[in-house]
Amino acid sequence: MERKIMSLGRSSLVISLPKYWANLNELKRGDVVSLAVQRDRSLVVFPGAEKKREPREITLHVDPERMGSLIARKIIGCYLNGYSRMTILSEKVFSIPQRRAIRDIVRMLYMRIMESDAKSMHIQTLIDESKASPKTAIHRMHLIAHSMCRDALNSLKNRDVQLAKSVFSLDDDVDHFSFFLLRLLRNAARDPILANQLDIEPIDCMDHQTLVYRVEHAADHSANITKQIIMLDGSQQKIPNHLLTLMFTAGTEAVSLYDKAVDAFFSKDIAKSVEILEAQKKIEKLDREIATKAFMSKQKSALVICAICSIRESIAGVAECAADIGEIAINRAYKMTT
Structure with missing residues (x-):
């Protein structure tokens, strides 16, 4: 879609937002949108004020009989897809091989175990990607x-x-x-x-x-x-x-x-x-x-x-x-x- 640039006052240039997009994001007159200039000089419009990127969280439920290597693979999958905080829960007590596998992969991914007990572990990455x-x-x-x-x-x-x-x-x-x-x-x-x-x-x-x-x-x-x-x-x-x-x-x-x-x-x-x-x-x-x-x-x-x-x-x-x-x-x- 195209929009014609209009002049407002001496220095301001204005374009209208597509009504469909505004309705889709429940925007109305007086609401704030955020703009970001890209490396190719294009402009991206985001609905709402610019917010600090919140860490993504996920909870993984672990079968007590599962091998530690499978648990580690799930953690890797979540990590690669951008999850920064993970809670790992087990119906029973973690076995020693399971706990060892979790600790090994946490170390490999430069994550940290923030909390841990017999049936749960909370891990988090502390790296600022930006x-x-x-x-x-x-x-x-x-x-x-x-x-x-x-x-x-x-x-x-x-x-x-x-x-x-x-x-x-x-x-x-x-x-x-x-x-x-x-x-x-x-x-x-x-x-x-x-x-x-x-x-x-x-x-x-x-x-x-x-x-x-x-x-x-x-x-x-x-x-x-x-x-x-x-x-x-x-x-x-x-x-x-x-x-x-x-x-x-x-x-x-x-x-x-x-x-x-x-x-x-x-x-x-x-x-x-x-x-x-x-x-x-x-x-x-x-x-x-x-x-x-x-x-x-x-x-x-x-x-x-x-x-x-x-x-x-x-x-x-x-x-x-x-x-x-x-x-x-x-x-x-x-x-x-x-």
Whole structure:
């Protein structure tokens, strides 16, 4: 619908509100509406005076026989959908595994247990979302994930178990960022005021959300590599040196592509993104070479063969993350601007 701008006095410009919209929101003469200027210079009109955003609350009823992991999954779902206060109620006393699962996920989501008794728990997030910076948080998340990938390969090359254990422990830090960013981006996608405060356009939330998933997957792949290193050390078995060198080469290429892809995402560098997609073919060739030499090797240990296959898949997975991010970067470069 369109409205013609009218002049009122010397400096005021006036437009009329649609009667249907006013009736729908039960507005009458003398009522107050709120206005918000968006990043694309459009104007959003809200019925009523501007109010402070109230924390969303929800009550979860827990079956006493439910596994703790299912309760944790429900809490994650509520958290990602913007609930800041949750009350968890059980007909009977929480079991020890249930209580442990709740405490673990509360810690993972940076929430706090405000009240607790035998049959109920009240948890709350204390983060002010409007003051967060999605881009800064994603950069920090990427720095951790990239260092994990790099150090995982070094621990593989040098058979450094202590470094592998250190890298594996960092996976939780990436998960912290992932949950927080997904909540932030989902909320911003449906709340234009929050998106404006976060300096992000609602349409960009989908691209950033996909980026967060891919960065998390890259970190998961590096954690899996270190897991195989730790497992092999525990069984006192080793990957043959010629395969180790080949996997390190492929892994280094994949991690380099991943780092370039994230940079291309923010810079919207099409040329770099195309290079990343083309370079993935080289890693696919190395992957086939690793597979061929692994099955032709004199190594007969099933444990070693399984570890090689798992590490192979993780290296290929990092390269796929890079390719996915590169494709998003190309799409973003052609986004229509207002």
